[in-house]
Structure formats: structure tokens, C-alpha cells
Amino acid sequence: MAHPKMAQVKDGPAAPLEMSATEFRALGHDLVERIADFLERIPHRPAAPHMAPSQARARLGQGGLPETGAEPGDLLARAAELVFEGCRINGHPRSWGYVIGSPAPIGMLGDFLASAVNPNLASWGSAPVASEIEAQSVRWIADLLGYPDDCGGLLTSGGNMANFIGLLAARRAHADWDIRSQGLAPAAGRLRIYASRETHTWLEKGTEIIGLGTDAIRWIATGTDLRMDTGDLRARIAADRAAGEKPFLVVGSAGTVSTGAVDPLPELAAIARENDLWFHVDGCYGAPAIVAPDAPADLQGLREADSLAVDAHKWLFVPLEAGCALVRDRQGLRDTFSFRPPYYHYGQGDEDLVHYHEYGPQNSRGFRALKVWLALNSAGRAGYTKMISDNLRLSRRMYEALGADPEIETATQNLSIATFRYVPKDYNPAEDGEYLNALNMTLLSRLQAGGETYLSNAVIEGRFYLRACITNFRTREADVRALPEIVARVGREVEREMNGNR
Numbered sequence: 003m004a005h006p007k008m009a010q011v012k013d014g015p016a017a018p019l020e021m022s023a024t025e026f027r028a029l030g031h032d033l034v035e036r037i038a039d040f041l042e043r044i045p046h047r048p049a050a051p052h053m054a055p056s057q058a059r060a061r062l063g064q065g066g067l068p069e070t071g072a073e074p075g076d077l078l079a080r081a082a083e084l085v086f087e088g089c090r091i092n093g094h095p096r097s098w099g100y101v102i103g104s105p106a107p108i109g110m111l112g113d114f115l116a117s118a119v120n121p122n123l124a125s126w127g128s129a130p131v132a133s134e135i136e137a138q139s140v141r142w143i144a145d146l147l148g149y150p151d152d153c154g155g156l157l158t159s160g161g162n163m164a165n166f167i168g169l170l171a172a173r174r175a176h177a178d179w180d181i182r183s184q185g186l187a188p189a190a191g192r193l194r195i196y197a198s199r200e201t202h203t204w205l206e207k208g209t210e211i212i213g214l215g216t217d218a219i220r221w222i223a224t225g226t227d228l229r230m231d232t233g234d235l236r237a238r239i240a241a242d243r244a245a246g247e248k249p250f251l252v253v254g255s256a257g258t259v260s261t262g263a264v265d266p267l268p269e270l271a272a273i274a275r276e277n278d279l280w281f282h283v284d285g286c287y288g289a290p291a292i293v294a295p296d297a298p299a300d301l302q303g304l305r306e307a308d309s310l311a312v313d314a315h316k317w318l319f320v321p322l323e324a325g326c327a328l329v330r331d332r333q334g335l336r337d338t339f340s341f342r343p344p345y346y347h348y349g350q351g352d353e354d355l356v357h358y359h360e361y362g363p364q365n366s367r368g369f370r371a372l373k374v375w376l377a378l379n380s381a382g383r384a385g386y387t388k389m390i391s392d393n394l395r396l397s398r399r400m401y402e403a404l405g406a407d408p409e410i411e412t413a414t415q416n417l418s419i420a421t422f423r424y425v426p427k428d429y430n431p432a433e434d435g436e437y438l439n440a441l442n443m444t445l446l447s448r449l450q451a452g453g454e455t456y457l458s459n460a461v462i463e464g465r466f467y468l469r470a471c472i473t474n475f476r477t478r479e480a481d482v483r484a485l486p487e488i489v490a491r492v493g494r495e496v497e498r499e500m501n502g503n504r
């Protein structure tokens with residue numbers, strides 16, 4: 003209903019981007035129809051387009067910025083066609099390449115609604131209910147994982163950003179000078195971080211961005227199971243202390259990006275506690291697996307973390323972009339980022355309200371919380387337990403099926419990630435690792451271009467393996483059972499072509 007004092011005044015032609023309600027309704031319905039058709043046909047489409055860069059550019063046309071605007075209906079139809087045909091379909095039942103969730107349709111609708119209202123979640127006052135929806139989503143994610151739900155936290159663009167926030171909170175808490183005002187005092191050169199070699203590259207990027215530099219990282223050895231070697235960790239901390247360095251942070255992975263290995267998190271928590279260090283867990287991929295009754299027991303250690311990064315756009319099945327940073331000490335998180343500028347009006351009694359610009363690096367922030375909140379509400383704890391447990395079970399089934407194929411050598415299976423490679427029947431893998439590496443690299447490219455499935459790779463001890471990660475609620479038993487035949491068939495094809503080069 004229009005506010006009585008706000009009579010609509012028409013004063014000339016509509017702005018170029020204005021759209022009447024009638025036109026919006028018609029275009030919106032048409033687009034929803036197109037998207038629904040796309041979703042329905044996903045299983046019958048290739049998992050990824052086979053498109054050279056020149057073809058992708060040719061589809062767009064390489065002209066300059068249009069001088070005059072195009073008709074919105076034609077434009078939307080063209081855009082839909084371009085993106086349906088030109089992008090890997092992460093929600094395809096056989097799309098197992100990267101750690102990315104099949105996106106929940108309710109999240110897609112949430113994004114649409116969020117951008118229609120377009121609240122800015124910088125300060126509470128500019129988006130009251132939206133800010134509360136974000137606060138509730140953060141509490142619910144913490145609750146789902148068994149992390150204290152009175153922690154500080156916020157939604158981020160993704161896992162890297164959520165991890166950076168943990169890194170910054172740790173650094174502020176452990177620098178024994180006022181790092182926010184004094185910056186990198188000489189003592190910063192002695193701050194040391196402990197993480198395994200299997201850690202995702204957010205850590206290198208993060209140390210670089212915050213000025214510590216990658217040399218601040220002590221790379222801790224892993225065992226043959228690719229989990230952090232806690233003996234090496236203890237020894238490196240002790241050696242650094244003895245040399246006058248300043249250890250401040252232990253980073254554990256709740257599911258590494260390559261193979262899904264879960265570090266011995268309870269032991270890492272104990273070591274961090276004994277040494278008075280901050281304990282950060284990168285749970286971007288694997289933290290949600292804690293809801294599954296048969297998940298690795300070591301995941302429980304994430305509940306002891308001082309900070310935890312989780313990715314809603316991975317195993318919580320929310321469309322990109324949505325990560326989540328959780329920090330046990332809520333005030334500590336706020337103290338890491340808070341400024342109170344005069345241009346935001348803070349009312350009296352505002353103290354318990356969350357002004358999100360005070361909790362992270364962003365100022366203006368979109369309403370990504372809505373899609374997260376809708377997905378959490380829509381599936382509930384039971385829904386997530388089922389979807390994630392199914393993914394864990396299907397990955398184990400996939401691994402068994404791959405292992406039963408005489409032309410496939412399996413390597414690792416952790417959480418929902420399996421690694422394996424094609425080995426020709428008459429081939430002794432000890433003969434020449436390089437040939438097998440080259441064969442499997444070509445095989446991977448061939449599989450990715452073929453569209454029957456989408457896989458990626460992991461390199462373990464110099465060996466190039468294929469990698470399938472199931473964070474996908476559309477994958478079924480028949481999909482995973484189909485994989486060995488696809489890999490062996492395309493593997494034989496590549497081997498025939500390469501055989502001369504053995």
C-alpha cells in the first residue's frame with residue numbers, strides 16, 4: 003500500500019532501466035519457465051560444455067558497448083540460452099569435479115527475491131529483518147555443526163574469505179601490540195602459522211594479503227594418509243619457540259580440497275591449547291559431514307576451534323556465493339574489524355544489534371543470507387543429514403565399483419572424495435609413472451570435454467589421479483555405478499592413441 007503522503011508523481015518518460023510491473027511480470031514468468039525447463043533437462047544434458055575460448059567469445063560477439071539499449075525480452079532469452087549452453091552444470095548428477103554443491107532451487111528463488119528488495123546488510127538499521135535473517139542463518143549453521151551458537155559470525159562470498167576472517171581474528175588476538183593501528187610492527191616478521199601441505203591455497207593468499215608473507219607458514223609434514231603429522235607439528239612449534247619466533251596459529255583441515263583427508267582435529271586442538279595458540283579449522287568442504295552418523299570421529303575437533311570456515315555453497319547446497327566465518331569469541335571478531343563511522347546512525351540500545359560492516363572486511367553487503375536461510379529452513383537438520391549421508395555412502399560405493407574394475411587403480415577415499423587412475427591391463431604401473439601421468443591427464447581432458455561426467459584431478463606423491471567429489475543431491479546409485487565403464491572406455495581410447503609413446 004502506498005504511503006498516504008507519497009503520492010506518485012509522473013514527470014516524463016521512464017528511465018532507460020525502468021520496467022513496468024506488467025512487463026516485469028511477463029518477462030519474469032517467461033524466464034522462470036525457461037529455468038524450470040533447464041532444471042528438468044539437466045540429467046539429459048552434458049555435464050559441461052565442450053567449447054573453445056574462441057567459440058565462447060564468438061557466441062557473445064566481440065562488439066563494443068551498445069550505444070542504445072536492447073529490448074529486455076530478447077536480451078533475457080539470449081542471456082538464458084548463452085548461460086544454459088555455455089557453463090558447466092554443477093547440479094548435473096554426474097558433476098563431481100570440484101567441491102561445489104548442486105544448487106538448491108529454493109536458493110535460486112531466494113537470490114531473485116533478495117535482489118528485488120536489494121537490502122544492504124552493512125548496518126542493522128538499513129536492513130533490519132535481513133540482518134536478523136543473516137544472524138539466524140549463522141546461528142543455525144553453528145548449531146548444525148555443533149559449534150557454540152553464541153559465537154560471532156557472518157556470511158561471506160565464499161571459503162577463502164571466511165578463512166581470511168579467521169586468520170585476521172587470530173592475528174589481532176595474538177599480536178602483542180595494537181596491530182590495527184600500528185600495522186606490521188617489526189615483531190610481525192616473527193609470527194608463525196602451522197598448516198599441512200594439503201591446505202587449500204587460501205592460506206598462501208591470506209598471508210600475502212595481510213602482509214605476513216607466505217614465509218610465515220611452517221608447512222607441516224603429512225603421513226601416508228595425507229593428514230597432518232602431529233609429531234612434526236609439536237617439533238616445529240618447539241623449535242620456533244626456542245629460536246625466538248612467535249607461533250600464533252594452527253590451521254587444521256576438516257576435509258582437504260584434494261583428497262578429503264580430515265586432520266586429527268582433536269589432537270590439533272589440544273596442541274594449540276597447550277601452546278596457547280589460536281586454532282583455526284578450514285571446514286569449507288568437510289565440516290557439514292559432521293551431521294552424518296558415520297562421519298570420521300576426528301571431525302568432532304572442529305567444535306574446539308577458535309575460528310571455523312564453512313562454505314554454504316559447497317555441502318550446504320546453496321547457490322554461489324555463500325561462505326560462512328564463525329569465531330568463538332564474538333567480541334574478538336568485532337574488535338578485528340569494527341569502526342563506527344559517523345555516517346551510520348547508531349540508535350541508543352543498539353549494542354546487541356549486529357551491524358555486519360563491523361564483523362568483516364566488506365562494507366556494503368548483499369542479501370546472500372536469504373538463500374542460505376531458505377535452504378536451511380527447507381531441508382532442516384534431517385534433510386541435510388540425509389543428503390550428506392547419501393553423498394558419503396555413494397562415494398564409498400563409487401570407490402568399491404572403481405576398485406573392482408581391472409583397468410582402474412584406486413588411491414584414496416575420504417568423506418565424499420575418491421581418487422583413482424586408469425592403468426592399461428597389460429601395464430606395470432611401476433614401469434614409468436610419467437607415461438601413466440600423461441595418459442591420465444589426457445584422459446581427464448577427454449572426459450571433461452565428453453560431457454558424460456565431470457571429474458577433476460589430485461596429484462599424490464607425484465602421481466596424477468582422477469578425482470570425483472560428490473557434493474550433489476542429484477547423484478544416484480546408478481550414476482556412480484556408471485563411472486568405471488566410462489573411465490575404462492575413454493581410458494582405452496586414449497591409450498590406443500598414446501600407445502606408441504610408452
Ligand SMILES: Cc1ncc(COP(=O)(O)O)c(C=O)c1O
Nearest residue numbers: 101160161162202258259286287
Ligand atoms: C578445503 C577448502 N578450503 C577453502 C576453499 C576455498 O573456498 P572458495 O572457493 O569458496 O573460496 C575450498 C574450495 O574448494 C576448499 O575445498
